[in-house]
Amino acid sequence: NAGVTQTPKFQVLKTGQSMTLQCAQDMNHEYMSWYRQDPGMGLRLIHYSVGAGITDQGEVPNGYNVSRSTTEDFPLRLLSAAPSQTSVYFCASSYFAARRGEKLFFGSGTQLSVL
Amino acid sequence: KNEVEQSPQNLTAQEGEFITINCSYSVGISALHWLQQHPGGGIVSLFMLSSGKKKHGRLIATINIQEKHSSLHITASHPRDSAVYICAALETSGSRLTFGEGTQLTVNP
Numbered sequence: 321n322a323g324v325t326q327t328p329k330f331q332v333l334k335t336g337q338s339m340t341l342q343c344a345q346d347m348n349h350e351y352m353s354w355y356r357q358d359p360g361m362g363l364r365l366i367h368y369s370v371g372a373g374i375t376d377q378g379e380v381p382n383g384y385n386v387s388r389s390t391t392e393d394f395p396l397r398l399l400s401a402a403p404s405q406t407s408v409y410f411c412a413s414s415y416f417a418a419r420r421g422e423k424l425f426f427g428s429g430t431q432l433s434v435l
Numbered sequence: 436k437n438e439v440e441q442s443p444q445n446l447t448a449q450e451g452e453f454i455t456i457n458c459s460y461s462v463g464i465s466a467l468h469w470l471q472q473h474p475g476g477g478i479v480s481l482f483m484l485s486s487g488k489k490k491h492g493r494l495i496a497t498i499n500i501q502e503k504h505s506s507l508h509i510t511a512s513h514p515r516d517s518a519v520y521i522c523a524a525l526e527t528s529g530s531r532l533t534f535g536e537g538t539q540l541t542v543n544p
Contacts, residue, residue, distance in 0.1 A: 353532075362439075362521070363534040370530060378531065410478060423480035424468060424532075 322346050326411045326427025333401040333434045341396040341430050343411030349425070350416040352394035356380065356407040357429075363410065369394055370416060401434045408432070438462050439524050441535035448542050454509040456538045458522035465527045467505050469496050472519040472537070481507070483525075512542045 324345045333339060343352065353368035355378075365378030369388040383405060385397040394413075398405060411427040439460045448454055458467065466485040472478045482489050482496040484505065489496050493512075498505040509516055519537040526533070 351530075355534075360536065362536040363523070363532075365531060365533075368530060376530070379533075408476065412478075423483055424470070425480065426470075426478040429476050429478075 324411060324413055324425045324427040326409075326430060328430060329428065330431045331433070333398070333432065335401060335403060335434060337401050339398050339401065341398075341409055341411070341432075343394045343396065343413075343427055344392050345413040345425065346392065347413065347425065348391060349413040350391070352388065352411065352413045353378070354384070354386065354394070354396045355410045355412065356405075357410060358407050366396065366409075398432075403434045406432060406434045438533045439522060439535040441520075441522055441538050443538060444536065445539045446541070448512050448540070450513060450542055450544050452512050452542075454512050454516070454540065454542075456507045456520050456522075456540070458505045458507070458535055460503050460505075460522075460524045460533075462524060462533065463527045464500075464503075464524045466525045467498055468523040468525065468532065469505075469507050470521040470523060472521060474518070478521075481520075509540075514542045514544050517541050 327342045350371045354366040355363040357363050364380050366384050367386040369375045372391050375386050409430045412424045414424045415422040442457045468483050469481040484498040493510045495508040521537045523532045523534045
């Protein structure tokens with residue numbers, strides 16, 4: 321098993337550009353989620369999904385879109401990048417989050433800079 | 436006020452010391468995660484607790500649901516334990532996590 325594969329590791333964008341952060345897992349996890357990590361603020365939930373075809377907003381969803389067409393993939397789209405979206409992004413997955421005892425598996429992170 | 440508070444924010448210890456990191460939360464939860472983030476940035480899940488206590492090697496995690504408090508203990512600390520430790524509360528719906536800001540632990544040889 322590869323676990324959670326997140327790409328790219330680094331990305332520099334200009335304001336207004338769009339891009340997609342990829343996240344794939346091979347563990348048949350129902351639950352997938354995206355977070356951003358900013359200094360002094362901890363990880364914050366952007367969007368999450370509890371299964372294929374089901375997505376919902378987290379704490380900071382504005383400026384981001386997601387879709388879940390398959391169990392394996394959960395891409396995060398930045399529609400029109402802004403400097404405020406400069407951050408480190410993490411994807412994570414698990415068996416359905418409500419099932420007790422299930423750990424989260426994280427991708428390796430994406431360092432995104434928007435100029 | 437953050438719904439999940441960790442203390443201390445920073446902790447420096449000498450090798451061999453017993454370490455305690457605390458996590459308090461103000462929301463109803465179904466479980467709580469403890470995570471470790473290494474200097475390279477990768478995040479690893481250590482424990483998920485819904486009650487009582489779990490132990491893995493030198494790491495022990497406890498939770499008191501009534502008091503809304505969890506602790507992570509490291510026995511016989513080692514420089515390789517140096518990392519950021521993060522607690523995250525899973526809301527009762529089971530779908531959302533709220534994270535603490537993390538505790539930076541440095542263990543000196």
